[in-house]
Amino acid sequence: MIEFRDVSLTYLSRSPLAVEALNGLCWKWEKGESVALLGTTGSGKSTLARCCNGLLLPTKGKVFVEGWDTSAKRNGALIRRKVGMVFQSPERQFFCPTCFEECAFALQNFEPQRNVEQAVQQAFQWVGLSPDLFSRSPFRLSGGQQRLLAIASVLVYGPDYLVLDEPTSGLDAPSRERIFHVLRALQANGLGLLLVTHDMEFLPKILHRVIVLKNGEMVFEGTLDQLFSRAREGQQWGLAFPSMVRYSNARQARSST
Amino acid sequence: MKLQMQGVSFFFEPGFPVLEHVDWEVPARGSVGICGPNGCGKSTFLKLLAGLLLPQSGQVLLDGARAGEGKFAHSFCGEVGYVFQNPENQVVATSVEEDVVFGMENLGMARSHMEQRLGWVLNRVGLSGLEKRHPQSLSGGQKQRLAIASVLAMGSQLLLLDEPTSMLDPQGASEIAALFQSLVGDGIVVVLASHQSELLMQMEHLVFLDERKILLQGSPWEVLSQQHVQQKVHLTEWVRYQLRAPEAGPWKDRRFRSVDEVIAFRD
Numbered sequence: 001m002i003e004f005r006d007v008s009l010t011y012l013s014r015s016p017l018a019v020e021a022l023n024g025l026c027w028k029w030e031k032g033e034s035v036a037l038l039g040t041t042g043s044g045k046s047t048l049a050r051c052c053n054g055l056l057l058p059t060k061g062k063v064f065v066e067g068w069d070t071s072a073k074r075n076g077a078l079i080r081r082k083v084g085m086v087f088q089s090p091e092r093q094f095f096c097p098t099c100f101e102e103c104a105f106a107l108q109n110f111e112p113q114r115n116v117e118q119a120v121q122q123a124f125q126w127v128g129l130s131p132d133l134f135s136r137s138p139f140r141l142s143g144g145q146q147r148l149l150a151i152a153s154v155l156v157y158g159p160d161y162l163v164l165d166e167p168t169s170g171l172d173a174p175s176r177e178r179i180f181h182v183l184r185a186l187q188a189n190g191l192g193l194l195l196v197t198h199d200m201e202f203l204p205k206i207l208h209r210v211i212v213l214k215n216g217e218m219v220f221e222g223t224l225d226q227l228f229s230r231a232r233e234g235q236q237w238g239l240a241f242p243s244m245v246r247y248s249n250a251r252q253a254r255s256s257t
Numbered sequence: 258m259k260l261q262m263q264g265v266s267f268f269f270e271p272g273f274p275v276l277e278h279v280d281w282e283v284p285a286r287g288s289v290g291i292c293g294p295n296g297c298g299k300s301t302f303l304k305l306l307a308g309l310l311l312p313q314s315g316q317v318l319l320d321g322a323r324a325g326e327g328k329f330a331h332s333f334c335g336e337v338g339y340v341f342q343n344p345e346n347q348v349v350a351t352s353v354e355e356d357v358v359f360g361m362e363n364l365g366m367a368r369s370h371m372e373q374r375l376g377w378v379l380n381r382v383g384l385s386g387l388e389k390r391h392p393q394s395l396s397g398g399q400k401q402r403l404a405i406a407s408v409l410a411m412g413s414q415l416l417l418l419d420e421p422t423s424m425l426d427p428q429g430a431s432e433i434a435a436l437f438q439s440l441v442g443d444g445i446v447v448v449l450a451s452h453q454s455e456l457l458m459q460m461e462h463l464v465f466l467d468e469r470k471i472l473l474q475g476s477p478w479e480v481l482s483q484q485h486v487q488q489k490v491h492l493t494e495w496v497r498y499q500l501r502a503p504e505a506g507p508w509k510d511r512r513f514r515s516v517d518e519v520i521a522f523r524d
Contacts, residue, residue: 173487240426243494244495
């Protein structure tokens with residue numbers, strides 16, 4: 001379990017430019033649970049996501065990953081191995097000349113003695129990338145392939161939790177389908193998934209729970225159906241429900257008056 | 258302004274062509290959406306039109322002048338505006354006004370002219386009053402509008418935009434979509450690449466790229482109704498609903514309606 005205990009985080013604290021990104025957040029994310037994190041730009045979603053594996057540390061409160069305090073330096077490597085993170089723009093996390101090296105990099109850091117070839121092959125297989133791409137530059141892949149390589153580069157070292165920032169943005173229909181199947185398989189294998197997203201049409205298929213942040217505070221926690229039934233609050237929280245949901249809600253409201 | 262591709266072929270690595278023998282001309286007015294699967298060459302297509310990339314064969318011409326030659330040696334900058342997918346990559350200054358002025362200074366515009374254009378363009382994109390703000394303190398939609406303002410300030414009558422809403426939250430995306438409609442109303446031509454079907458449906462013309470060429474073009478309704486296009490371009494349920502039931506709603510003229518328009522229509 002990942003647990004946030006009264007977590008606050010302020011960027012540039014003690015300066016005139018201080019920005020409070022999280023404010024007294026209490027939250028638990030169980031292993032094997034798939035959660036969507038929603039909210040407008042600036043609501044604190046990315047900050048919360050980065051706190052999950054210690055990339056950011058709270059200015060107040062604590063985050064625990066299976067009991068390990070993220071603010072203790074000695075726990076850093078262990079926590080990052082448990083909680084993998086895939087950023088929104090995969091090209092920003094690539095820096096190796098080939099896809100193979102990119103995928104092998106983190107594993108080599110965690111286990112320098114290990115023969116990585118088999119693990120990389122396995123990771124490519126999980127996400128459905130062909131080994132023919134091993135020698136290609138990650139920057140020569142399509143957007144969908146880059147996203148899959150970024151996921152493979154994290155899966156290769158076997159995390160228990162995976163945080164994905166906007167996993168479907170900029171993807172075509174087949175790539176969305178592929179990402180969906182990969183996430184379903186990971187879910188079936190007991191991985192915890194946290195999807196930071198605006199893509200609400202992608203959500204219903206794989207979710208257990210939705211949380212909504214506004215100004216660094218959690219304003220909603222529940223199922224997607226419960227969220228969709230709260231149209232007025234959704235608007236106040238800056239969420240745009242899928243057009244079809246809004247249309248159905250408007251028809252229902254009209255028929256009940 | 259006449260911007261055209263003639264027999265354009267382009268590759269990044271020999272033996273792996275991205276586009277082959279493409280002929281296309283940007284319409285004199287209106288809006289165009291470029292769509293297609295990942296890796297089909299949408300961004301390359303836009304960069305070729307902007308003169309930022311040069312084809313290995315064929316040519317890109319702006320009013321008869323060839324990209325890569327003379328005053329267009331580096332790009333069609335000043336005539337054709339290019340807005341990157343992530344506005345963060347395009348914002349260079351420490352205040353909104355400095356950012357807008359940056360491109361104009363590089364083009365050597367007179368100070369009085371720059372001041373006049375600065376006021377006009379910030380008003381045009383709805384950023385008046387934010388002149389002194391640091392760009393990093395703006396919302397995603399405001400940053401994208403700033404990037405568009407900086408390009409418009411240089412006098413571009415044609416805007417090329419690569420995935421202009423993919424990094425934005427829904428509020429920011431709808432601000433940008435509304436801005437496009439109003440710019441087109443002012444006679445500015447908007448050409449954008451996107452995966453977002455509700456944005457594509459608001460364009461006047463669509464170009465579907467696949468297999469290294471333009472496979473199909475026409476109205477959004479014509480293009481996105483095609484089954485082979487639907488296999489490659491993700492359509493929201495709302496778009497599918499309208500395409501499936503063309504006679505059932507206010508879209509029977511085969512013009513896409515946003516959900517807000519439909520709800521208002523029924524009310």
